[in-house]
Amino acid sequence: MTNLTESEVVSLWQSLLFQPGLTAEEGEAIRIVYPGRPNDERGGDFCGAVVRSDRQLSRGNIEVHVRSGDWQAHRHHLDAAYNQVILHVAMWGSGGVTTLADGKKVPTLALYRYLEGSEHRVRLPCAGVLERLSPPVLAAQLEAAGMSRFRDKAAAFRAMLRQKAAGQCLYEGIMTALGYTRNCQSFQRLAEQLPLEVLEAAGKERIADEDYLAGQQALLLGSAGFLCSAGPLCPKSGPAPSWAARLAEAWTSCWRKAVLSVSDWQLCKVRPGNSPVRRLVALSYLLHRYRQSGLLAGLVNLVASAQDASRLVSGLVVAADRHWTGDPGFGPGGQRPAPALLGRGRAGDIISNVLLPFAYAWGQLGRRASLARQALGLYDSYPRLDENAIERHMKRQLGLDNRLVGTACPQQGLLHLYHTRCTQGKCRGCPLSGDTSRQ
Numbered sequence: 001m002t003n004l005t006e007s008e009v010v011s012l013w014q015s016l017l018f019q020p021g022l023t024a025e026e027g028e029a030i031r032i033v034y035p036g037r038p039n040d041e042r043g044g045d046f047c048g049a050v051v052r053s054d055r056q057l058s059r060g061n062i063e064v065h066v067r068s069g070d071w072q073a074h075r076h077h078l079d080a081a082y083n084q085v086i087l088h089v090a091m092w093g094s095g096g097v098t099t100l101a102d103g104k105k106v107p108t109l110a111l112y113r114y115l116e117g118s119e120h121r122v123r124l125p126c127a128g129v130l131e132r133l134s135p136p137v138l139a140a141q142l143e144a145a146g147m148s149r150f151r152d153k154a155a156a157f158r159a160m161l162r163q164k165a166a167g168q169c170l171y172e173g174i175m176t177a178l179g180y181t182r183n184c185q186s187f188q189r190l191a192e193q194l195p196l197e198v199l200e201a202a203g204k205e206r207i208a209d210e211d212y213l214a215g216q217q218a219l220l221l222g223s224a225g226f227l228c229s230a231g232p233l234c235p236k237s238g239p240a241p242s243w244a245a246r247l248a249e250a251w252t253s254c255w256r257k258a259v260l261s262v263s264d265w266q267l268c269k270v271r272p273g274n275s276p277v278r279r280l281v282a283l284s285y286l287l288h289r290y291r292q293s294g295l296l297a298g299l300v301n302l303v304a305s306a307q308d309a310s311r312l313v314s315g316l317v318v319a320a321d322r323h324w325t326g327d328p329g330f331g332p333g334g335q336r337p338a339p340a341l342l343g344r345g346r347a348g349d350i351i352s353n354v355l356l357p358f359a360y361a362w363g364q365l366g367r368r369a370s371l372a373r374q375a376l377g378l379y380d381s382y383p384r385l386d387e388n389a390i391e392r393h394m395k396r397q398l399g400l401d402n403r404l405v406g407t408a409c410p411q412q413g414l415l416h417l418y419h420t421r422c423t424q425g426k427c428r429g430c431p432l433s434g435d436t437s438r439q
Contacts, residue, residue, distance in 0.1 A: 009091045010045065010064050016114050018123060024107035025093045028054050033425035036062055037393035041182065043081035050425035051087050053107065057425060060086035068093045068108050077101060125433040129398050139404050141431045145413030150379055153357035161365055167296035171196040173354040178279040182266035193259040194223045196295060203291055212291065214250055216284035222251030225261040226277055243323035273339055282318040282341035303359040304371055309382050316347035345386035352382055352408050382408040390418050398432065
């Protein structure tokens with residue numbers, strides 16, 4: 001027991017986390033309402049956890065160590081990324097408190113006190129759901145949850161449409177989705193401060209396609225802070241000017257100023273396919289594709305006329321760009337084929353989470369019942385999306401496989417339950433929970 005690794009302590013923690021009578025080192029009784037899921041980002045080993053103490057219900061991250069002193073040894077007390085931690089778990093505790101970088105204190109739980117009697121632990125009330133619900137009933141519950149997520153997103157767009165122009169609403173939704181997990185807030189800020197009307201006004205002149213793309217990319221990348229002297233696309237000296245150099249020159253002569261800086265973006269440990277530079281270049285191609293009609297009309301007409309998902313996907317997928325292949329900080333070059341700027345997976349996420357809920361909401365507000373019905377029908381029949389970390393976590397939690405999560409709607413249902421039930425500590429009333437007493 002004295003030579004445990006941190007991963008072994010994590011495994012032990014997972015076996016003990018629902019044991020009753022847990023008491024923090026400071027003497028406060030605590031109960032794990034929801035243990036969270038493995039965190040892919042910085043700042044705590046598990047995210048989305050819910051912990052009830054004598055004083056309050058807390059939501060955030062849980063950090064696990066071998067010894068409680070590792071918190072300071074690893075300098076987490078100086079790292080703002082760990083300010084979302086609500087519980088510090090360690091195999092061995094010293095009785096001290098855990099202090100965050102913002103000065104707040106969180107409870108520390110020492111596991112060695114609970115090694116005996118761990119066979120009396122309980123499970124999450126949704127564990128073994130297939131022991132209580134037949135596959136058809138469970139499938140119907142997931143479908144219903146997926147529809148609830150769709151309608152919640154549509155309701156958010158309806159509220160937004162009452163305050164902003166329809167094109168701007170759709171554009172902001174797409175931009176936020178392009179940010180994926182780490183950069184969604186930065187993409188949203190950029191969309192708000194570089195409105196769609198500015199981009200589309202800049203592209204109204206009758207100019208060649210390459211000049212149009214250069215102008216749009218200069219606006220997008222320059223406003224994002226990527227073309228400044230400290231940005232990743234700062235032109236490098238060489239015998240021939242690169243495409244990035246052309247954009248930097250166009251940006252320098254532009255009257256606009258950057259609205260974000262490089263420090264506003266998460267660039268470290270971001271997969272090349274999710275690079276914000278790639279995503280902004282992809283957007284320039286979407287603006288070019290719908291240059292004549294405008295982004296709003298082009299995408300709404302795409303929904304109205306689509307017979308199936310393949311038509312929708314083809315309207316959003318953006319192939320690789322020859323100008324950027326092998327450019328520093330952008331993506332692979334050389335002999336390897338460059339990946340798409342916007343592939344089928346991300347296009348599918350944008351369609352199911354942004355385009356179809358938007359079209360449904362806009363159809364309702366504009367009294368275009370046929371558009372709303374079309375959007376809802378396309379969503380209901382949309383094929384399976386790429387699996388993400390939350391879906392994998394929920395399937396493990398529930399003991400499911402893809403037979404019950406075979407299309408996009410039940411996939412979205414798992415995400416809906418995770419965000420509205422699991423991470424909120426609301427087991428009571430959850431359609432998959434067999435527990436009527438927890439809350």
